[in-house]
Amino acid sequence: MFRRRRRAEEETAPAVREDSPAPARTTGPWDAADDYPEAERVDLGGLRLPVDPRFEIQLRVDGDQITGVIVLLGESLLQVQAVAAPKRNGIWDEMRADAVRDVTAAGGALEERDGPFGPELVGRAPAQGQTEPQPVRFLGVDGPRWFLQAVISGPAAAGGEAGDVLEDVVRGIVVVRGDEPMPPREVIPLRLPADRQPADEQAPGREELRPFERGPEISEIR
Structure with a gap:
């Protein structure tokens, strides 16, 4: 009797569905495992960043660790940082809430809108050396x-040709997460290009690199 009941329960029980694979990406930023398009990129370890002679690349350094990348284009800049994220849940929703809280507390203002990469924040935020909040995105x-955050500030935050150039930089980024366990929001390690050596020191805490015969300069900002 018990066997018969158990067999009936098995026949009527709903089938357990396995998680379907994530859809293939059709645009960047890319994961290192994606079939991403070839382009000239500088290998910074956790990030492979597109290069272009129109802009300069700087590396932000905290102690002995490179924690982010800055792309300078005229009076505009793009700050990029990649961090670890949970396997199943994204963190952009909570990161947006954090950004709104922090910028508002500092005297700026942000509002949410839909953009080419999904939800984004636009408005004005305090900037070092500026008396008034500056346009930011x-x-x-x-x-x-992984989670990739990109912050555009200056004239490019309002769009235009400079905005398009910096959006294309974000689209061309390849994130190399690695397999090692990392807590959420821990910065994915970056490094200097393996085949590049720093030139003479130009200023305290800043080393100029020329990783290409033509194209952007890479420097460290501490």
Whole structure:
């Protein structure tokens, strides 16, 4: 009797569905496992960043660790940082809430809108060396076990040709998360290009690199 009941329960029980694979990406930023288009990029370890002679690349350094990348284009700049994220849940929703809280507390203002990468934040935020809040735009992309945040500030935050150039930089980024366990929001390690050596020191805390015969300069900002 018990066997018969158990067999009946098995026949009527709903089938357990396995998680369907994530859809293939059709645009960047890319994961290192994606079939992403070839382009000239500088290998910074956790990020492979597109290069272009129109802009300069700087590396932000905290102690002995490179924590982010800055792309300078005229009077505009793009700040990029990749962090670890949970396997199943993205963190952009909570990161947007954090950004709104922090910018508002500092005297700026942000509002949410839909952009080419999904939800984003636009508005004005205090900037170092400026007396008035400056135009700013927060972009975020949840990837497989990583999150990429890009902040555009200056004239490019309002769009135009400079905005298009910096958006294309974000689209061309490849994130190399690695397999090692990392807590959420821990910065994915970056490094200097393996085949490049720093030139003479130009100023305290800043080393100029020329990783290409033509194209952007890479420098460290501490």
